[in-house]
Amino acid sequence: MDVESLRCVVTLAEELHFGRAAQLHYVSAGHFGRRIQRVERHLGARLFDRTSRRVALTPAGERVVAHARTVLAELDELRKSAVCPGRP
Numbered sequence: 001m002d003v004e005s006l007r008c009v010v011t012l013a014e015e016l017h018f019g020r021a022a023q024l025h026y027v028s029a030g031h032f033g034r035r036i037q038r039v040e041r042h043l044g045a046r047l048f049d050r051t052s053r054r055v056a057l058t059p060a061g062e063r064v065v066a067h068a069r070t071v072l073a074e075l076d077e078l079r080k081s082a083v084c085p086g087r088p
Contacts, residue, residue, distance in 0.1 A: 003075060005039050006068045009047060012036060013065040016055045 008025060012032075015021040022032035040047050047061035057065065 001039055001042050003072070005035055006072060008032060008035050009039055009061075010065055010068050010072065012048065012055065013057055013061065016057075018055065 004025075008021070011024055012018065012021040015024070018033055018036075019029045022029040025032060027035075036048065043060075043064065045060040045064070046058055047064055049056045049058055
C-alpha cells in the first residue's frame with residue numbers, strides 16, 4: 001500500500017462520496033473506486049459500506065482511518081524535517 005492510497009482512504013472518509021473524493025485527487029471516480037478496493041483487499045477488510053445512495057465507514061474503516069491520519073501526519077512531519085532552512 002502506498003501513501004497516496006492512504007490519502008485517498010482519508011479523503012473518502014471525509015467526503016463520503018466517491019465522485020467528490022475522486023475530484024480532490026484529480027482522477028476519475030472509477031479509478032478512485034478501484035484504488036479503494038485495492039486497499040481493502042490488501043488489508044483484508046471492508047472499510048466502507050456502499051449503496052447507490054450513500055457511503056459510510058465500517059467499524060474497521062474507522063480504525064484504519066484514525067491510524068492513517070496519524071501515519072500521514074507523521075510522514076508530513078518527516079518531510080518537513082528533511083527540508084533545509086532557506087531551501088524550497
